[in-house]
Amino acid sequence: MKVLSEITIPKDDADEEVIIIELNYKDNDQVKKSDSIMDIETSKTSIELEAPTDGYIEYLVNPGDEVVIGQVVAKIYDGDISDLVNSKVESSTQEAAKENQLSSKVATKEAQALIEEHGIDINLIPNDFIKKEDVDLFIKGSASSGNSDDKPSGTAISRSKKIEIKALSGVQSTGMVSTIFMNIDVDESLSDDEKTSSYLPLITSECAKALEVFPMMNSYFLDNHIIQHKLINIGLALDINNGLKVYTIPDTNKLNLDEVEGKINEGIYKYLRNELTPRDLSTSTFTISDLSQYGVEKFVPLINLKQAAILGVSAVDLKLNRFNLSLAFDHRVTEGRVASEFLSMLKKGIEVSILKN
Amino acid sequence: MDNSEILIGINKIFSQVFKDPDIKITGDTTSDDIKNWDSLNNMILVVTIEDFYNIRFDLNEVQKLKNVDDLCNCVAKYLSL
Numbered sequence: 535m536k537v538l539s540e541i542t543i544p545k546d547d548a549d550e551e552v553i554i555i556e557l558n559y560k561d562n563d564q565v566k567k568s569d570s571i572m573d574i575e576t577s578k579t580s581i582e583l584e585a586p587t588d589g590y591i592e593y594l595v596n597p598g599d600e601v602v603i604g605q606v607v608a609k610i611y612d613g614d615i616s617d618l619v620n621s622k623v624e625s626s627t628q629e630a631a632k633e634n635q636l637s638s639k640v641a642t643k644e645a646q647a648l649i650e651e652h653g654i655d656i657n658l659i660p661n662d663f664i665k666k667e668d669v670d671l672f673i674k675g676s677a678s679s680g681n682s683d684d685k686p687s688g689t690a691i692s693r694s695k696k697i698e699i700k701a702l703s704g705v706q707s708t709g710m711v712s713t714i715f716m717n718i719d720v721d722e723s724l725s726d727d728e729k730t731s732s733y734l735p736l737i738t739s740e741c742a743k744a745l746e747v748f749p750m751m752n753s754y755f756l757d758n759h760i761i762q763h764k765l766i767n768i769g770l771a772l773d774i775n776n777g778l779k780v781y782t783i784p785d786t787n788k789l790n791l792d793e794v795e796g797k798i799n800e801g802i803y804k805y806l807r808n809e810l811t812p813r814d815l816s817t818s819t820f821t822i823s824d825l826s827q828y829g830v831e832k833f834v835p836l837i838n839l840k841q842a843a844i845l846g847v848s849a850v851d852l853k854l855n856r857f858n859l860s861l862a863f864d865h866r867v868t869e870g871r872v873a874s875e876f877l878s879m880l881k882k883g884i885e886v887s888i889l890k891n
Numbered sequence: 892m893d894n895s896e897i898l899i900g901i902n903k904i905f906s907q908v909f910k911d912p913d914i915k916i917t918g919d920t921t922s923d924d925i926k927n928w929d930s931l932n933n934m935i936l937v938v939t940i941e942d943f944y945n946i947r948f949d950l951n952e953v954q955k956l957k958n959v960d961d962l963c964n965c966v967a968k969y970l971s972l
Contacts, residue, residue, distance in 0.1 A: 732929040774931070795930065796954055802934040803950055827931065 535615060539586045541571065541608040543601055549576045549701055549839070554599045554607065561619040565591050571608060574601075575694055581812050583607070590615050645669045694777065705755075705837040710865040713834045715858055716877050718884050722855040730850050733857070733884065734770070734824050735795035737847060740883035742766050742787035742794075745820055748876040750868040752819050754840045760867050761840075769818025769838070770798065772805045779810060780838065782818040822847065832858045842867040845880075892970055894918075894963045901963065904939050908932060918960030944970060 543552055555573040565571055570582040571591060585591070589610035595601055639656050641649060641664040648669040649656055656664070659672050691699075705711060720729050745752045745766045753762040766787040769780040781801035786794065804810045823835040824847040835846040846860035859880065863873045898918065906914050909927060922928040928936075937953055940946075940962075946969040956962050 727923075727926055732931070734930070774935075796951075799930055799934055799954055800950055802931055803937065806934060806938045827929075 535611050535613045535618075537609050538589045538612050539610045540606045541583060541586065541610070543574065543603050543605050543607060544581075544583075545603055549603070549697055551600050551602050551697060551700060552576050552581075553697065554595045554597050554601060556597055557593050557595075559591050559593075561592050561622070562590055562615050565589065565610065576697060576812075576815075585610060592618065639664060641669075642666060648673075692777075698778065701839045702836045704839045705841070705864050708864075708866065711837060711862055712865050712870060712873070713860055713862040714870065714873055714877060715832060715860050716881050717854075717856040717858055718881055719856050719889060720850055721889055726852055729852060729855070730826075732824075732826070733888065734822070734826075734847065735791060735798055736884055736887055737824075737845070737859075737880075738768055738770070738783065738786060738798065738822060739789070739791045739794045740880055740887075741820070741822060741845060742768055742789075743883060744876050744879045746787050747879060748872060750872055751843045751863065751876050753842045753867050755842070755864055755866040756840075763819035765817075765819060767817050767819045769821040770801060771821055771823040771835075772801065774802070774805060776805065776808060779805060779815060780818055780821055781805065781810060781814055782816065784817070820844070826850065826857065832860060834860060835862050837862055837864055843873070843876075892967065894960075894967060897963045897966050897970075898959070900943065901940065901959065901966070904936065904943060908936050908939055916959050918958065918963065920959040921957065940966065946970060946972075 552574045555575050557572050558570055559565055565585040566588050567585055569585045571585050572583050572593070574581050574583060587610055589612055592609045592611065592615055593607070594609065595607045601607060639659070639662055641656065644666040645664045645668065648654075648666060649659075649664075652669075652673060654669065654672065659668055661668050718733075745768075749762050750760070752766055753760050755761075765785060767782050767784050768786040769782045772779050772781055781804070783789070783794065783797045783801070786797075789797065801810070801814065804814060818838070818841070820841055821835075821838050821844045823844060825833060826847050826849040828849070830848045831851070832848050833846050835844040837844045841864075843861055843863040846858075846862070848858040848860070850857040859877065861873055861877045898916070902914070902916050905916050905925070906912050909925060909932065914925070916925075922933065937948060937950075941948060944966055946966065948965065948969065952965065956965060
């Protein structure tokens with residue numbers, strides 16, 4: 535029996551780890567080329583992995599496992615692998631038995647019966663030698679703490695949130711992030727409705743122009759090197775009703791304002807329809823987070839993995855006729871002076887358009 | 892279904908999307924006339940109208956619509972397909 539193909543976790547621009555959601559076959563099932571063999575989840579979306587060839591499948595992971603990019607998660611063989619699968623099951627049973635033997639907990643027969651009756655995890659009982667009274671005490675303690683109104687309740691975070699946290703922790707955990715702010719003036723002669731109309735297409739378009747002039751803002755830090763992205767792909771952080779997703783506008787700098795607006799609309803539409811593809815959600819080189827519609831005065835956005843900076847857009851202050859832009863940047867890649875010049879250029883570009891009347 | 896019937900249906904959708912039960916739209920209504928009719932709410936409107944009438948627009952076509960009259964004509968066109 536020969537291995538025809540090893541299935542690995544594909545490269546993802548934003549994540550270093552993904553989560554196995556579902557295995558669509560059992561070990562030794564026969565699969566055909568292009569069959570969806572498993573579902574994985576990145577911080578941005580769910581992806582189906584396809585069989586690259588016909589054959590018999592062996593899974594090397596389980597649902598819920600966190601795996602790294604490039605890790606082999608399944609193999610496809612040219613023939614029946616029932617012997618291999620059976621020996622795998624046997625060895626895992628032996629391992630489980632061995633683990634039980636190695637457990638330092640010892641319980642009396644009465645205690646063991648009570649533990650089994652109540653389905654208690656033996657490791658949660660603090661004593662090493664467990665008697666019936668210890669189990670009774672544990673049960674009472676659990677019951678009273680369960681009824682307490684003061685006990686804080688917790689909800690497990692979703693898998694995608696877990697990966698999102700990891701992705702955003704990357705740059706932030708270095709402690710090398712600075713944020714600068716600038717106000718953008720809006721025309722005070724406009725009506726309130728006109729003042730609060732969305733500036734996102736204009737900001738995105740001007741941002742792409744500024745990134746051409748300041749390539750360091752379109753780079754990232756890796757192993758003591760600064761890697762400059764070849765393309766300018768601005769990502770827009772969307773969080774409407776279906777979780778945070780960063781929609782990428784490829785080659786943003788090559789689009790005119792109307793095209794940028796069209797792309798933004800397309801992204802919002804796909805987000806609402808839950809039709810964003812992995813391609814829509816990857817390869818962004820700089821991100822814009824727009825919280826203007828929520829009345830936010832000023833905020834510090836978090837830089838995404840493999841990016842040097844992120845721009846935050848706040849709401850228009852109707853009394854002061856202005857809104858705030860915040861730029862968080864990775865100090866390992868660039869410094870305050872360059873970031874300030876970038877933001878100044880952006881400010882000028884936006885104000886020229888919105889103050890021209 | 893004629894345009895006046897479509898307008899009644901779309902008016903209900905506007906009330907729902909812009910959370911204003913008293914909103915009144917006509918064929919001449921444009922995004923300048925409705926508070927908060929920005930690109931985000933426009934896309935929410937599009938998706939809600941599609942779901943309501945069980946149709947799918949061509950997004951490029953939708954982005955060229957100038958007023959509610961154009962929107963009604965567009966809905967009528969997709970309903971007749």
